[in-house]
Amino acid sequence: MPLLPRRFDRIKSVLNRRMSNLTVLAEEVEKPHNLSAILRTCDAIGILQAHAVFKQSKIPTFNSTAQGSQKWVKLVKHPNIEVAIKSLKGEGFKIYGTNLNEQAKDYRLFDYKGPTAFVLGAEKWGLSQLATSLVDESIFIPMRGMVQSLNVSVASATLLFEALRQREKVGISPNSGEGLNTDLYNKTLFEWSYP
Amino acid sequence: MPLLPRRFDRIKSVLNRRMSNLTVLAEEVEKPHNLSAILRTCDAIGILQAHAVFKQSKIPTFNSTAQGSQKWVKLVKHPNIEVAIKSLKGEGFKIYGTNLNEQAKDYRLFDYKGPTAFVLGAEKWGLSQLATSLVDESIFIPMRGMVQSLNVSVASATLLFEALRQREKVGISPNSGEGLNTDLYNKTLFEWSYP
């Protein structure tokens, strides 16, 4: 089916607002509706690609909660958490682990305007010790209730909307393609236009 | 089983931070994991009770995503949306409907420090026309992606964390019981202590 001009314009305007320097890394987040809600939020924020590590041989599944966002936010799978974090560090990302332990700091204390990756933990266990030892900072979202944690997709949205808020405030959230380098822009435009 | 002193202290410290003047009203939000995540976020924010309208004869169900928050955030069920909104208005709440239509305004334009209720819509349809016509304001969370909407539990968390942020900024988020009147405080303390 040929690509309609209106569709192409829509695709371009969304791509113009994509950022390659903000992302999440999900460590064994397994429930389809959580993974789906996370990708859907990434799409809404303007994230180009998300990262994940899954339990051995687990293939991620999405459900209706994703609303097709898995087509617009590439999910990069890494063999294990160490490889994942090191590769993001290699690309210049500052790595923020989410943690409910004593060392973690209030997430509002940090500046997320530079290359930022939030590491999210499994529904049951949270972040692994290995992940915690590899991140640059441990952060948490203060809570005032009886329950000890937030749902992981809610936590990731809270962090991502804060990062976007900081960027919008100083006018650095992209709107004409400046969030991606030219090669990545063109490659993604082609993939999105001719899936 | 007798209530342990440590447990009682924990219950009191959470109750000391509860607010009766911030809430959500869910209109036919049906999926257990969405309803569960919404209540869990309400607990974390410090909301005393949430409100809902369900399709005829539907009984709300929660799943593991709730993590027991349904015990700590009372869900008040109303017979229909008109009764629900009118009763909240009668209690002095300003009613913000979430809407993706042309009339809706950016949620960051409003002040949520006074009595505030956010009305959330069904996963498939969003808010009913009737609800939209009854709210005081229609608001939306700006999105930058291909998908047309956020997951409803993510949207509610984004709004509630913004309301909390505004309140914390000016030091009016309660921490010693001032968010509830004495009767409500005592009644809730009793219910929480001897469930």
Ligand SMILES: C[S@@+](CC[C@H](N)C(=O)[O-])C[C@H]1O[C@@H](n2cnc3c(N)ncnc32)[C@H](O)[C@@H]1O
């Ligand atoms: C349900 S929680 C895991 C709970 C686990 N029992 C623990 O102690 O870490 C799943 C993930 O959600 C995120 N999360 C939940 N609550 C959070 C909070 N208050 N601050 C930051 N991240 C949070 C984290 O990524 C966490 O690993």
Ligand SMILES: C[S@@+](CC[C@H](N)C(=O)[O-])C[C@H]1O[C@@H](n2cnc3c(N)ncnc32)[C@H](O)[C@@H]1O
């Ligand atoms: C999946 S959406 C409903 C989508 C529906 N097709 C529509 O057009 O309204 C379910 C609910 O999530 C909330 N929601 C989703 N995205 C939102 C946004 N960007 N701003 C505010 N609320 C939103 C609203 O309460 C909405 O009724």
